[in-house]
Amino acid sequence: MDNDQKIGNPDDARQKRELLKRLLLEENQRKQAKTAADSRTGLRFRERSGKQKFLPLSFGQEALWFIDRANPGKAGYNSLLALELKGELDRAALYKAFALLQQRHEVLRTCFVETDAAVAGNSEALLASEDNAQVRAVVREQQELPIIELDFSQSGDAYNQLETALQREADTPFDLSQAPLYRVSLIKLSDADHRLILTVHHIISDGWSTGVLYAELCAAYRAFAAGERVALPPVLQYIDYAIAQREFLTREVLEKQLDYWRQHLADASQLALPRDRGYSAGTDYVGISKGRVIPGDLSKAIRALSRQQGTTVFVTVLAAFNLLMHRYSGQADIVIGTPLMVRSTPELEKVIGLLINMVVLRTQVQPDISFESFLKSNRKTMLDAHDNGDLPFDYLVRELQPHRETNINPYFQVVFAQDMVASPVLHRQQKDEKFSIQMQAGGIASQSKATxxxxEAYLRDWGDDLSIEFIFNKQLFDESTVDRMLDSFIRLLASAAAAPERPISELSMLGSEERHLLLEEWTRT
Incomplete structure (x- = not known):
């Protein structure tokens, strides 16, 4: 044995010391980055007592629970995801995949009970910060999979039956006191063609969560079908977020952000769009969906303008939407809502749950300024909303007490949002030579949706093309009205993208049909 073998090679020892030093440095940098992120978001995730049975809701969940209790038996917060399954389906692998996801994410086994019932059935103390809550979350240890199978393959009317099944799913409400708050329909159209319809209540999910579910379902199904181990990283539970949110949003934090909203919304008035029919006591959640694909050249122009102005595609299209609302309403003070994603730390990226907060966007329209200037104004409004977006919308309404009317939401009746499910990554087909899974483009086939x-206007970014969908209350608007509005929106976008330096009052949104209707109206008057 030589000397190097006896005492160890000095070069090897030096390399090991350098490697250890680098690893310690990287670990320290990660800790510093996490500490910095925690200080910005204020969220602290901690170990949860395994004995605690009744747990707090997030502020968003609590708001939806109160809405459901005030309007029982409604399906307005159902969300549907449709998957096309082509090829030889391995049912056992599919069931195992859902069982794994249900066990992996506690929120898929969660229901909600009123406090009195919770306290009566539990001798343990509830969280001190939650003593005033009227509802608690309960996580079921074991939960039967909510999967039903339908076979339309022998019917000569399979696709019409599919449409009926989709609508039935959309219209069937959940009982929030009964877990799980999702259900799955596996529909056979032929031996090699199935549809998987996932219906989830918004109280346990959001658009981003749908993407997480889709990605993990595909990964788990592939692994089980191949007889391999499912490799998914550990995940934070949604209830840990709810606890952290409750602890972070102290009275001091809430009041600081409330001061901004109190000034921002002073003397704000509801947007009053011209409607085909007015509100009535029976106005319900029934809506109709209409959409347009934004032409490829225009999509590219919108992206180019966004880059030039140092903003996002969302803000650029939002600015055009606010201008559309100005043109239709005749108001200069435009107030709409948008859901703000609150996944502020890396730990929250793979969490399934309700991680959005509705915020109010208020925009002043000055007709003589350029679209470029208007775009900058919208960008600032959006950034300010992000900076003050921790304040729960329900808390804001309770504290500011805006004027409210029956069947009308506080502050806004129009919403503009980006559909986080519409992602090129999510819509990429998962396939091999025997089987493929793909998210059905545009969501469900049904054009009837709850609103x-x-x-509600949704921007969808497919990677190359953009599209826009309007979901409108059919008791208030005719389809022809919304068709014209969508066409006007596309023309307004094209006009703004072509000449952003022009005053917004000069941007055109009228087609020949609208001009003809206006001329007729002017002639009659």
Whole structure:
């Protein structure tokens, strides 16, 4: 044995010391980065007592629970995801995949009970910060999979039956006191063609969560079908977020952000769009979906303008939407809502749950300024909303007490949002030579959807093309009205992208049909 073998090679020892030093440095940098992120978000995730049975809801969940209790038997907060399954389906692998996801994410086994019932059945103390809550979350240890199978393959009317099944799913409400708050329909159209319909209540999910579910379902199914181990990283539980949110949002934090919203919303008035019919006591959640694909050249122009102005595609299209609302309403003070994603730390990226907060966007329209200037104004409004977006919308309403009317939401009846499910990554087909899974483009086939507002506008970014969808209350608007509004929106976008330096009053949104209708109206008057 030589000397190097006896005492160890000095070069090897030196390399090991350098490696250890580098690893310690990297670990320290990661800790510093995490500490910095925690200081910005204020969220602290801690170990949870395994004995605690009744747990707090997030502020968003609590708001939806109160809405459900005030309007029982409604399906306005159902969300549907449709998957096309082509090829030889391994049912056992599919069931195992759902069983794994249900066990992996506690929120898929969670229901909600009123406090009196919770306290009566539990001798343990509840969280001190939650003593005033009226509802608690309960996580079921074991939960039967909510999967039903339907076979339309022998019917000569399979696709119409599929449409009926989709609509039935959309219209069937959940009982929030009974877990799980999701259900799955596996529909056979032929031996090699199935549809998987996942219906989830918004109280346990959001658009981003749908993408997480889709990605993990695909990964688990592939592994089980191949007889391999499912490799998914550990995940934070949604209830840990709810606890951290409750602890972070102290009265001091809430009041600081409330001061901004109190000034921002002073003397704000509801957007009053011209409607085909007015509100009535029976106005419900029933909506109709209409959409347009934004032409490829225009999509590219919107992206180019966004880059030039140092903003996002979302803000650019939002600015055009606010201008559309100005043109239709005649108001210069435009107030709409948008859901703000609150996944502020890396730990929250793979969490399934309700991680959005509705915020109010208030924009002043000055007709003589350029679209470029208007875009900068919208960008600032959006950044300010992000900076003050921790304040729960329900808390804001309770504290500011805006004027409210029956069947009308506080502050806004129009929403503009980006559909986080519409992602090129999520819509990439998962396939091999025998089987493929793909998210059905545009969501479900049905054009009838629930809506809690007059109009919900959704921007979808498919990687190359953009598209826009309006979900509107059919008791208030005719389809022809919304068709014209969508066409006007596309023309307004094209006009703004072509000449952003022009005053916004000069941007055109009228087509020949609208001009003809206006001329007729002017002639009659």
């Amino acid at each position: 809690r507002f007059d109009i």
